[in-house]
Structures are given as structure tokens and as C-alpha cells.
Amino acid sequence: MPDLNPMNGASFAQNARPFLYGGEEEAVQAVLASGQYGHGEVTERFERAVADFLGVDDVVAVASGTVALHLALAVAGIGPGDEVIVPSMTFCASVQAICATGATPRFAEVNAGSLCAGPEEISDALTPATRAVVPVLYGGRAVDLTPLRDELGARSIVLVEDAAHAFGSRTHGRYVGATGQLTCFSFGPIKNLTCGQGGAIVPRSAQEAEQVRRMRLLGMTESPDERARSVSYTVSGPGLRAHLSQLNAAIGLAQLPHFPQMATARRTLWCHYAQALDGVPGIEVVDVQVGASVPSLFAVQVPYREHVFTALRDNGIGVGTHYPPNHLQPAFARWRRPLPVTERIGKRILTLPFHPKMTGHDVETVAEAVRGALR
Ligand SMILES: Cc1ncc(COP(=O)(O)O)c(C=O)c1O
Incomplete structure (x- = not known):
């Protein structure tokens, strides 16, 4: 069996790299053989497995962490004219996702010890136009905004967590993603859990889940299975091509037990x-x-x-x-x-x-x- 994690030179030659456990190849081959590479049953099994791991009702898988943030903001009603607070110290993806909704990023400072924007830094950045806050869980560290919860709630400011770095991290004894916030994960190549490329949203309600599921498949009402059986389809609202391919979902599914x-x-x-x-x-x-x-x-x-x-x-x-x-x-x-x-x-x-x-x-x-x- 070939080494699944071969090195190019010394192991410290790369800043980060994916890690494979061994089942991924077979899992991808099974999807290749099935001929069904789009959204499908493997993607839905991956969603269920991630939801069970986190201990939440539902998880919606998407093509990347960036599009997870974009869609989460969109289903939270964020769009042109809205201001979204985000720490400047993050990957440009967090900011591009805000811009993609048509909203305006408002950059926040970070705490010098954690490089996260906490309650103090978020509070300092608030303006009357603020409609959302995107806390970034730098390096995997959970961000506790409990002291601001009442104020944000009273002003109808939504939290969309950028937990691209933080799959598997915990806060107050629960997994990040299981605290009731709209949370976005990345399953990119070098993330804690990888799908090769992928992401996920933990929705706050069944209705939000349904909305994201529709948006990730171009706003179409019917599932790919239903479309295969019907003579037409309905485009009921905005959407993107943002589903997680079964090929990528298979990698994540093979990774998760490890x-x-x-x-x-x-x-x-x-x-x-x-x-x-x-x-x-x-x-x-x-x-x-x-x-x-x-x-x-x-x-x-x-x-x-x-x-x-x-x-x-x-x-x-x-x-x-x-x-x-x-x-x-x-x-x-x-x-x-x-x-x-x-x-x-x-x-x-x-x-x-x-x-x-x-x-x-x-x-x-x-x-x-x-x-x-x-x-
Ligand atoms: C903080 C942060 N947010 C968002 C993303 C975007 O995730 P993806 O690369 O899966 O689109 C990344 C990716 O590295 C990230 O580091």
C-alpha cells in the first residue's frame, strides 16, 4: 500500500498539509463508479454524520467555507445597505463572503493575545447600521460573546460564526456549532477535517436549513433526485451552484470516524x-x-x-x-x-x-x- 501522506522533503517544509487515514481512496472510487458526482445520498450521509458528531439537529453541506459564510449571511437577511462586523485579522474569504451579499464590511480590532475579536472589540465597532457580526475563531479558539448577547439581540444583530478553523473545538462544554449560533465550517484541504474542498452551515431552524438547501442548488425547489423524475423544475428564489459534490462528501465521511x-x-x-x-x-x-x-x-x-x-x-x-x-x-x-x-x-x-x-x-x-x- 503506498504511503497516503508522502512528504516533499522534510515534514516541516510545508506550513500545512492534508492528512489521509486510508479509507478516502476507496470511498471516492465508490462514488466515481456510481456516476453520481453532484449532490446526492453520500452528501446527505455526510451532513447527518457531522450533525450527529456535533450533537445538533441538522447541518447543511456546501462547496466551501467561503460559500457557507455567503449563504449563511444571505439566509439571515443580510444584503445591500447592511453593515457586517468582521475582524480585519482573518483570511480574506471572511470579507469576500460579506461583500458577495452586497453588504459592507466593518473591520474590528482583535485581542492581541488571542487574535480574536471579543466582546470589547465587537462593541467598539458597532454602529447604527450594524446588522450582523462575523466572529472569526482564529486558530480554532471559540469566541464567547455572551456579554454582548442581550445588546445584539435587542438590536436584531445576527451572529454568523466563521468557524473555518474550529471544527471539533468546544466552548462551555459543547462543540462549536452546537451553541445555537449560525455557524460556518470549512472542510478545505488543510482544515481539521477535510473533504478535499467543502464547507457546512449549522442552521438555527428547519426553515433556515430548507432555505440554504434551496440556495445551494441554484434556488431550485426540487432535489436532484426529484428533478431526474420530473419533466420540469421550479426556480423559486435566488441561488448559487454551491452544493457539496458526493466525491468531496465521501472524503469527509471517511475522515470523520478518525x-x-x-x-x-x-x-x-x-x-x-x-x-x-x-x-x-x-x-x-x-x-x-x-x-x-x-x-x-x-x-x-x-x-x-x-x-x-x-x-x-x-x-x-x-x-x-x-x-x-x-x-x-x-x-x-x-x-x-x-x-x-x-x-x-x-x-x-x-x-x-x-x-x-x-x-x-x-x-x-x-x-x-x-x-x-x-x-
Ligand atoms: C478564517 C477563514 N474563513 C473562511 C475560510 C474559507 O474557507 P474555504 O477555503 O473552505 O472557502 C477560510 C479558509 O481557509 C478561513 O481560514
Whole structure:
């Protein structure tokens, strides 16, 4: 049997990479043989399996985390003229999803220790036009906005969680996604759970679930099965081609039973890094609350970031930048406002190689290279 997770060079050469357990190939082959590559029974089994894992009534699978956010905002009624608060320190996907609805992003600061926008930062960003907040669960850390719940509720401001990093993380003893918020996951290649490419929405009601299901299939009322049997179809509202292919769903379905192994590997790796870098002058580890999270990144703030980045890259170490602040991107310049904490972090942030094939020895090698670059 070939190695399912072959390395190109050392395991720390890449910042992140997918991890396969072994059943994925057979699962994809079965779908290929079925000839049914669109939305179908495998996608629906994946939705049920994710809902059971999270302990929620329903989950709607879609093509990506980006489109999950877009559709979740749309079914929450967000559109042109609405303002949506989002931390600038996130992947550009969070912001593009807001823009895709026609709404306006309003960039929020983040807490310098967690890189999440918490109650204080969200509260500071609120305006009379705010209709939604997109908390981003940076690195897998849950964001607790309980102190703001009453105020947001009274102002009919909806929460749409960007939990792209946080599949399997917990808050108040429940999984992220099982706390009653509209929650969006990504199952992209390097996420805690991968479908190759994919995403999901945890809806707040059966009606919301139905709406998203229709929107992900171009607004058509009939399911693909029903369409195959009927002479026509009905387009009852707006929609996108945003379903999760059975090929991708099969990968996720094969991955899910192994998730506890992934969760342990990621936590162990994160703790190993934190220990290896403890006390290194100038290094600040971004805290993901590892006891409750399944970390998806290991991020640090470092002085002389460009120098450290280049020195590590020259040593064959796959460092990354998660993220260049969005409010400084040309595409979002219209909505720029001063965010001094984010701007400072944007010059200091560095992510170290982080994936479950890494060993303790690999972590020590990376940590030594970081120490060397800072000497
Ligand atoms: C914070 C965040 N939000 C949204 C997304 C979008 O997910 P996808 O790549 O599945 O569209 C990502 C993807 O990396 C992400 O990191």
C-alpha cells in the first residue's frame, strides 16, 4: 500500500498539509463508479454524520467555507445597505463572503493575545447600521460573546460564526456549532477535517436549513433526485451552484470516524511547540485555549518578522503569514479605518509548520531555527 501522506522533503517544509487515514481512496472510487458526482445520498450521509458528531439537529453541506459564510449571511437577511462586523485579522474569504451579499464590511480590532475579536472589540465597532457580526475563531479558539448577547439581540444583530478553523473545538462544554449560533465550517484541504474542498452551515431552524438547501442548488425547489423524475423544475428564489459534490462528501465521511486521533495529534503538537518556545525572548505565542480547542494553526508574534520569515524559509521551513490585515488590502480600501493593534500584529505574525505528520523532533528543529534567527 503506498504511503497516503508522502512528504516533499522534510515534514516541516510545508506550513500545512492534508492528512489521509486510508479509507478516502476507496470511498471516492465508490462514488466515481456510481456516476453520481453532484449532490446526492453520500452528501446527505455526510451532513447527518457531522450533525450527529456535533450533537445538533441538522447541518447543511456546501462547496466551501467561503460559500457557507455567503449563504449563511444571505439566509439571515443580510444584503445591500447592511453593515457586517468582521475582524480585519482573518483570511480574506471572511470579507469576500460579506461583500458577495452586497453588504459592507466593518473591520474590528482583535485581542492581541488571542487574535480574536471579543466582546470589547465587537462593541467598539458597532454602529447604527450594524446588522450582523462575523466572529472569526482564529486558530480554532471559540469566541464567547455572551456579554454582548442581550445588546445584539435587542438590536436584531445576527451572529454568523466563521468557524473555518474550529471544527471539533468546544466552548462551555459543547462543540462549536452546537451553541445555537449560525455557524460556518470549512472542510478545505488543510482544515481539521477535510473533504478535499467543502464547507457546512449549522442552521438555527428547519426553515433556515430548507432555505440554504434551496440556495445551494441554484434556488431550485426540487432535489436532484426529484428533478431526474420530473419533466420540469421550479426556480423559486435566488441561488448559487454551491452544493457539496458526493466525491468531496465521501472524503469527509471517511475522515470523520478518525477525528479523535486528529484532535489529539493537533493538541499534542500545539503543546509541544508552546513548550519548545517557552521563554524565547521576543516570542509571543497566540493562545488558542488548547484544552478546549482543536488547533488549526500555531501562530506566534515575533520581532523582525521579515528577517525571521526569510531565515526559516532559507532553512527549508514552511512558515506562513496568517494573516495580512484585510483593511490594508486594496480590494477593501473603501472600508479602511485605523486599527493600530491589528496593524502592529500584521507586521509580527508568523505561523509555523503545523500538521499531524510532524513529530516532536520536527518541532524541536523548527524551534531551534526560530531561536537561531532571533540570535
Ligand atoms: C478564517 C477563514 N474563513 C473562511 C475560510 C474559507 O474557507 P474555504 O477555503 O473552505 O472557502 C477560510 C479558509 O481557509 C478561513 O481560514
